[in-house]
Amino acid sequence: MNLRHAISKPIRNVFDKIKPHVQPGEKFEMAYTTFDAIESLLFVPDHTTKSGVHIRDGIDLKRTMITVVIAMIPALLFGIWNAGHQHYLAIGEFAGVREGFLLKLLFGSIKVLPIVAVSYGVGLTIEFISVTIKKEQVNEGFLVTGMLIPLVMPVNIPLWMVAVATVFAVVIGKEAFGGTGMNILNVALTARAFLFFAYPKNMSGDDPWVASSVKDGQALVDGFTGETPLAQAVENGTNITSVSGEAIGLSDFVLGTIPGSIGETSSVAILLGASILLITGIGSWRIMLSVVLGGLTMGYIFNLLGLNAFMSVPFYYHLFMGGFMFGMVFMATDPVTAAQTNRGKYIYGFLIGLLAVMIRVFNPAYPEGMMLAILLMNVFAPLIDHYVIQGNINRRLAHG
């Protein structure tokens, strides 16, 4: 208690000194929103209840959003390490998972952290400019989006593309609709989809996933492939190889020592995050559960059909390949773009799982079925809710 007081008191004093000068009508009023954002980040405001209830629940949007960010940290840390790991695999050094840990971490940090910095830097800049123009308060939504964007990027993505995609997603995907809480499409997925269609070469194929390529003049191991297991499965079913050409299987997907978007590869890290979201109740278990069921159902149907190698991949593989798990835990559960009614959440989640696997298998040109499935269901979520709510209205009229 006293420690908190000792730390906070001098900081509070500084804020109290600056505050009068940034009020609307004063000399530095332009800085008001920025000041307010920083102040309210450090100090929960002294606002008290005015109408209605006299006491309020301790939860607010900052705590909610930061919980999601914390839940993504395991995936981020693993992604950093894995960027290094894939790199060293490709050049034939430290092939073992336990070897060269610090070097891999260092290499990964150099590749990944700039992407995180660009995403936050660009996104928050837009956010601050837009609230200053609109004279509103900075919303916490971008805390999550800013972390999601790097985690769904390939490690080789040029930084300027991250910047462009972030601009597109925040301006067109969110602010155009009225800001956090108003957007139809998940903002981070909008960024990824933008890049996927605008710069397909940087988002699919052999090149983007492993941070080392022939262009860099590095000697790659024999049998190198930069393809993700998901892309390989299209042709080869379960005959999947690692970057260095060795056969890999389900346990490698679960662990995540495979090429892929920065945060999406490790099911273990993602499930750690999922457990944080589920324990705190901040991520919807209804959506997560129904996405799994939808994916398994479609996978099982394909297993029964078994018309090609990909269809014959055991149905549960789909959960651990590509962006399925990451999308399920962190994207499908975005409360703004998901269905909002409990009944709607089951339908929404189930269809995401179903469509993700269907798109993957039917259209190998879009191995990232999860991204498209979520975006598609984002669009349909309001419709699902509409019917659920219309059901409620009809019941009311009927018993009335």
Added chain:
Amino acid sequence: MAKVIKLKKGYNIVIKGKVVSEYLDIPQPATFAIKPTDFEDIAPIPKLLVNEGTKVKAGDALFYDKDRPDMLFTAPVSGEVIEIRRGDQRRITEVIIKADKQIEYKSFKKADPNGLDREKIIQYLLGSGLWQAIIQRPYGIIANPEDTPKSIFISTFDTSPLAPDKDVLVKGKGAIFQAGLDALRKLTEGKIYLNLYHDRPHAVEFEEAKGVEINYFSGPHPTGNVGVQIHHLDPIKKGEIVWHVDPLDILTIGTLFMEGKYVPERIIDFAGPGLKATGFFKTYIGACVENVVKDNLIKKKTRIISGNVLTGKTIEANGFLGYYDHLVTVIPEGDEHEFLGWLLPSYPRPSISKSFISGWLATMGLDESYNVNTNMHGEERAFVVSGQYESVLPMDLYPVHLIKSIMYKDFDQMEGLGIYEVIEEDLALCEFVCTSKIDVQEILREGLDLMRKEG
């Protein structure tokens, strides 16, 4: 055995300073007041029948609403009108009476309500100041004597935070309570629903009531809200009207008929973490709280609420109890900056969010009690989180969508989504839990007023 309706959704906010059995040995308040602002739909400047200096008996008329001159608002005690307090635009806020030591009662004619017809009973109630105890749903306004409700509801228990039991006053007064019920019996051709709390013992006087349908409810707040009970027993559709009456007012009604006196007794709990000593005492409607609150506050910056923390109104330290209230809650103000409070809260606070330990304790059914204050714990934001409101509302209703339909003034949607079934108190917990800190009750009242005027 009547049926037990078990409700799961809801949340009991457990606050420190609950009154258990401490009787406050304090003198009766010197002053009492009737506040026109306590009544939802009367004109801001009612027609006064008294001046400063007028002597009144308990039951004498003080003022009436210009649209309904039959319906009198009467003095809860005898004494002298010492002040007529006015607020903005000459709106009358309080008619204050200095009470006599020995209360004198205006005498009404004693009568057995069973022998009276509906018109006669309505006249009795209108003329004695008891009609306003009858509230109409939809809208939560004073009932219109020209309507006939399809049913009348009585909730015998209050599940809101720190609320006292309503049984105490009824004990030993079964006959009076029954007389009040008999009077109400004449007002509807439908049922009178008397709802009891399954989770706590209750007065036998309730169970022995005749001419009513008894149902038992079980579950956390807002199970005690009559709106929730109506929803489960006899939901309101468009054009229908249900009335409800508080059991304490039924006693007053019973006393009126049996003894020919207007005796609006109340047992008031003074509760909450802002008080040094909590307790209850027996008084009348409109009592001044000064005797209890003076020298009894822990902090200087304290909020005194007539009613509970979810729906009550802020009053001054020398203010008066609201007409419909039987609880005064005292909590400290929370006008302090909390360093990183959203991340590392500096003291435990009630929450349904499992990102707090409190949320888990609540989920596990452990009633930890909290020192609450009036801090918002965050800033207002657009709706982001879903499913929260629904988790504390035990009704088949989509509160977020209802609130949104009010925001964009879509009358058909409001109607379809059930605006007739709720008033502020029913969605108060939704407002409490809201991550985005939206003023749910204020918006709902706007919607209700819109519906009444234009719907």
